[in-house]
Amino acid sequence: MRPPILAFLLAALITLPLADSVFRIPIQVSDSLEAIVIATKYSSFWPLLTDSVRFSTTTFRPMRYEQTRWLLQTAAATGLTYNSVFRAVHVALMLLLVLLFLLAIRVRRWIDVAAFTVAFPALIGIHTFVAMLQEAYPVNHFAEVGVCALAVVVLSQQRARWFFPIVVCALLAFALSVVESGAMVWVVAICCAAAGMRGMTRSSAIAATLLLGAYLLARHALEISSPGIGGHGSGFGGTFYSPEELKQRFGAHPLGFIAYNVAGGLASLLFSEPRQGMYSLVIAWKTGAPHPVLLINLASSLATTALMVWYGVTHLRGGRAAWSDSDRLFVAACAVMIVNAALNAAYIKDEIMSVGGLFYAVAAYVAVRALLETIPRRGVVASALIALLLMADAGLWAFRAAGVHYVLRYDAFKTRNDWVEVLRPDKRDDWPTDPQELAITRRIRNEVVLRRVASPSFMPRWGDRYWVE
C-alpha cells in the first residue's frame, strides 16, 4: 500500500462515521428557518438576489438565500426530504474539507503518513472544527469558506497557471457572497503570496485584492455596515456578556476590548483558551475544580503549539529566499491564523476562527514531520522522549476527535427539540399567517420530529466531563 493511499484510508475511516453524525443533526430553527422561508417566496434568481441586498443593514449574503432556494428546488425535484438535502450538503462540505486538507499537506512518504496521523486528529478535534460542523445556517457557510480557503492553498502549491487568478477570484467572490468571513479567502491568498508559494503569483494577489476592494465599496454604496461592539454577545475574563452589557461596558472605549478579542481569538487557536472570549481557567481558578475537558484541550494544544514554535525557531531563520516549500506552507498557515484572529475584533466566536483551525492542523503537520526528520540525528533517549510526546499529543487529539461524535449527538438532540417550540398548538396566534410560510414550516417541523436522534440520557455520562465544554 502506498503512503497517500494509507493516509486517505485512515482519513476516510475517521471521516465517514463523522459524516453520519453530521447528517443526523436536523435543520436548525435559528438562522435556518428564516432563510428557508424567505427563499420559498422567490421563484427566480434575480429578484431574490436584488432583494437580498436589503435584507440586513449589517450583512451582505446574497448567495445564502440563492443556495437555499436551489436546495429547496432540489428537494422538490427529487422528492427527498428537506432535511436529507440540506444535511447532505453539510456532509459533502465536510468531506471536501478533509479531501482538500489531504491535498494541501501532500502525503507522499511514510514519514508524511506518521505526521499526518498526528495532524489529522488535530484537524478534526480542534474546537473550531466542531463549531464549523455545528453551524446553523441552512447551508454551512463557514465550511464553504473553509473549502475555498484550502482550495487556494492547494492551488498555491502548484506551478502557476494563467487561470489561477480567475479561480482565486471566483473562490473569493463566492465566499464573500455567503458570509463576511469569506474575506479569509483573500487573507489566505495574500499570506500564500507573501510566503512565496509558487502558485500564488502577484497577479493572483492583485486580482483578489481588487475584488475585495470592489466588495467593500459595494457594501459602502449599499450602506451595509459591519457589526460593532454590542452586535453579538461575547466573553470577557470569566464572564459572558450580552450585547447590551458589552455596549454599556466597552462601547465608549472599545480599543482595549478589541485588543482583548484579537489576542483571545489567536490564543483560542493556540491553547484552546479562551472560548467565546471566556477563560475557563479563570472559572477553574475561582472554583478550584478544573473541568477535565479543559485540561485535555489545554494539554493537546500546548504540546502542538510548542512544536510549531520549535519549527519556527529552527527552520525560518534563513529568510524567505532560503525557505523550502514546507517552510512557506508553514509561514502561510501561521499568518492565516494570526490574521484570522483580527476578525474577532467585535466579538469572539469559534466559527469565526474556523479557517484558522484548518491551518493550525496544516502547520502542525509540517512541524511534526520536521520533528520526525530530526530523529536520525538524535540519541536513543531523545528519540524515546519525542515518541512519547507525539504519542501523548496524538492521543489527546484523537480523544478530542472521538468526542466530536458526542458533541454532534448532543447538538442533534437539542436542535430536534427546538422544533417542538415551533408551531405550538397552544400558541396558534404566533403561527405564520402566510400559507406558504406555514406549509414549509410545518413540513420541516414534521420531518424533524419524525427523525429520531439519540438522547444524551442514554449516552455515557462521563462524556459530559471529558467532551462537553
Added chain:
Amino acid sequence: MQDGKAGFGLPRAEPRGIRLAPSGVEGDSAIRVTLVGVMAAVPCVALAAMSAWWGAGGWFGRGLWPPDQVTLAEAIATRNNAEALRLITLGANPNQPSRVRDGLLTSGYDVVIMPVEAAVGAQRADSLRMLLANGAAVDDRELRVLRCYERTRRDSGVREILDMRAAGLSDEARSAKAEPPDCSGVRLPVDRVE
C-alpha cells in the same frame, strides 16, 4: 511539503516496504525513525479502527449511540420533547401510564407513571406544557398528585402551570396564586409499590 513536481499531492510513492527514515539513513537510526513514527501513529490508527467499528455498527447494527426505544413517559423523563411528540403523532396516548426504566426518575426500580407525572419528575415545565397542548388531561385527583409531587421535585415553572390549573385560571394569568395542596395520604407517582 516535500519539494518536487507532484500534482495535487498525489505523486509517486516510495517503491517498497514501509520505511519512515529519509533516504541515506540506515541501521539503528532508520529503525528509530520507524519506531517513533509508528508510536505517533498508534492513537490515530486506534481512532480509525474505532470509527470503522462505529461505522460498521451503523450499517449492520445499532452503531454508535443510536436512538433508544422509549415509552412516552420515558421520553418526557429524559427531556426529549421531540420524541414524545413523535410518539403522540404516531398514536401514543398522553393519558396512558407507561414504564420509566430505573435510573431516570428513580433509583433501583422501574415505575409505571403518567407522562405528565414524568414531566413533573423531570422538572420540565416545557414538557408539561407540550403534553397539555397535545391532549394530556389532568383531572382534580391527578392535579393534586402532581402538585404534591412537585413539592418534592421543586421547579418554579412547573409549579406555576399547576397552580394556575388549580386556581382555574388560564395560562396567561401569570400572577395567579393557588392554595397549597393537601398532600396527606397522597401516594407519589414514583413511590415504590411493594
